[in-house]
Amino acid sequence: MHFSHTRARIIRSGEKLFARYGISNVTIRQIAKESGVNSSTIYYYYQSKEDLFEHIVNHIELVFGEDFSIAVEKNDPLEQVSELCWLFFDKYNQNINLVTLFLDERIKSNQNERVKKTIRKVENTINEALEKILDNCRDLGYLKSDLSNLVYIKMIFGILVETILFQKRSGSLLKNENQTHQFLTFRNEAIHLIKGILMVK
């Protein structure tokens, strides 16, 4: 079988549990139970708990992979930043566990080198896209301040992360329509704010 069913089940359960509780608070047996296999089976596919974790983290790279450069293809830089933000929010909606994992691991200090690398890579992908967008803004006469791109990047990233955290902590996205609406509104506000900031001549 090319893409083992069991493998997929293990990964999915791992994703969920690691995201929720962190690597050291999840036992192999829990993952085994959640994925309906024997714990030895996990060792048949992955060399160790750490190995499984790394495989899961690698998925993050896949999720955040190419797409952000697509945003830059839009004509207007303000459209571009808007697109990038929506892409980011979409990723979250579609891979809540993975994105949660990403946010968690991003601020941990001691961790597996390979995990660290993946996190940096994902951040870089986003940063580079933002860098281009900011340059485009400047070309159009926007962003006349003498502040560095870096501050703007951190600001945009910061507000995106806070938006997601706000949502995450308010409970899962789909609880009811009202809430969904509320979140959509808030995301819209966030994007408007960012655009407003960049647009200043």
Added chain:
Amino acid sequence: MHFSHTRARIIRSGEKLFARYGISNVTIRQIAKESGVNSSTIYYYYQSKEDLFEHIVNHIELVFGEDFSIAVEKNDPLEQVSELCWLFFDKYNQNINLVTLFLDERIKSNQNERVKKTIRKVENTINEALEKILDNCRDLGYLKSDLSNLVYIKMIFGILVETILFQKRSGSLLKNENQTHQFLTFRNEAIHLIKGILMVK
């Protein structure tokens, strides 16, 4: 003395280790070793590992406690926000471990209720101060956008957190003068950016 020397040593070691490795990656014995006491001694002062952790997290409340309202005492709301940001950065400089712990715990989803409460309380303290500042801005004719205070709060908080994370990941603050200078510059930029955003009429 209410606050025995031993107690203090234990707390300080716990702070350091918990901040660096997270609660589940630190053993009572490690804390005992770091603080030069026997692990049983820790149980003499604290009922359990969790209890010790809670006590440490409570320190965060002390650190972030009152001061932010001081910021609001300034005349100009732009001065107020500036003051608040510097306060935040100062807290970090003076309590790197505790602030790190705060940032870590802030994004974890599963955790001790009391820890959760403390984290919320600290966030609220900051948020309330920001809320007031934003209102003051509006009173002065700034911030003419129809965006909610909440987005502005998230934005400001986001950029503050990212600034600290940037610094934290670039290595300890005091490695050399150049670096210190670099960070100071960046912090300045961040504050300028925030003020610029709020100032818009």
Added chain:
Amino acid sequence: MHFSHTRARIIRSGEKLFARYGISNVTIRQIAKESGVNSSTIYYYYQSKEDLFEHIVNHIELVFGEDFSIAVEKNDPLEQVSELCWLFFDKYNQNINLVTLFLDERIKSNQNERVKKTIRKVENTINEALEKILDNCRDLGYLKSDLSNLVYIKMIFGILVETILFQKRSGSLLKNENQTHQFLTFRNEAIHLIKGILMVK
């Protein structure tokens, strides 16, 4: 073919690994890897790890089987003992793994009954040959001491074993010519010593 290629490969690998590391330090998977088959395949041929081990140990009997009686066919008992010793050394040269296994198992106390039996049988084969040789010596007027044959047997066996252990621990036989020569010399000395002892009138 009675004796399939795969079977042979498994046995050979088992021999090597069991001799080197002992039964409990070798896993079925190691043997599978070494012999280039799947571990399930081993279970196709042998009922269990123990079963495989027994089959391998049985080889020892084949190796040490008949030949020692050949020694007794020589005319002179001193020639006989010399022949027996050389036979023993030759066995070692040609089946280092098996002989190593024999020496190992010989001194272990807890073991599979069938293994024990095989070891005893091999020892008996040698002992009986030696017994005959000693009787022949006495018939010729040698060995006038009132010591029992048993002590002589143990002595001869002891020196043979020590000679092999000496060589085994000094490294593999064929490292270089010098070493080979050195071992040959030592073996010669050992046999001379034994003959000298038996020859005493």
Added chain:
Amino acid sequence: MHFSHTRARIIRSGEKLFARYGISNVTIRQIAKESGVNSSTIYYYYQSKEDLFEHIVNHIELVFGEDFSIAVEKNDPLEQVSELCWLFFDKYNQNINLVTLFLDERIKSNQNERVKKTIRKVENTINEALEKILDNCRDLGYLKSDLSNLVYIKMIFGILVETILFQKRSGSLLKNENQTHQFLTFRNEAIHLIKGILMVK
């Protein structure tokens, strides 16, 4: 407590079980059960199973430590060798487990470096004593053969080991008087044989 009772109990049980079954066939739980402590307690005193094993093996050095040089203090080299042999047999009587362990480990090929070292050291102790005795023999005009000391040493060692193995495999020493007597006789014979060999002019 200087010499923890628990420690002693663990060591004794380990000695017994390791000697009987070999390190990899004994579980920590078995040792715990045999010594009447919890298996965690073993880890309180020893870092790992291997560590415990090393500590036990170190005892071998203590047992075989100095005494063999005492043998050399006798006047006559034949007395000396006799003394040395009896010392060896006595060690066995008093520390059956440890000596068994020594014999076992002596022929294993793959093993812990520290264990290997201890085994070599013990062998050296005996070999050096034998070397001196052989030199003394030569000084007195004995041992006129042109064979090296090494062969003689191996021969003596071989017969001693075989004698012990013989006894070990025949069952524990003290089963009944008859058997005791039988073993004593055999040991006597072995020593006589050795002396006879050395005495040859």
Added chain:
DNA sequence: AATGAATGAGGATTCATTCAT
């Protein structure tokens, strides 16, 4: 106030073995 000794519960990992194909 402080500690050394001891433990029970639980965790990661290994491994011989089975079974469907």
Added chain:
DNA sequence: CATGAATGAATCCTCATTCAT
């Protein structure tokens, strides 16, 4: 004949916690 997938039992080891002193 041969194998990939799967498992249960067992193993080493860790760690928070307790208790007598």
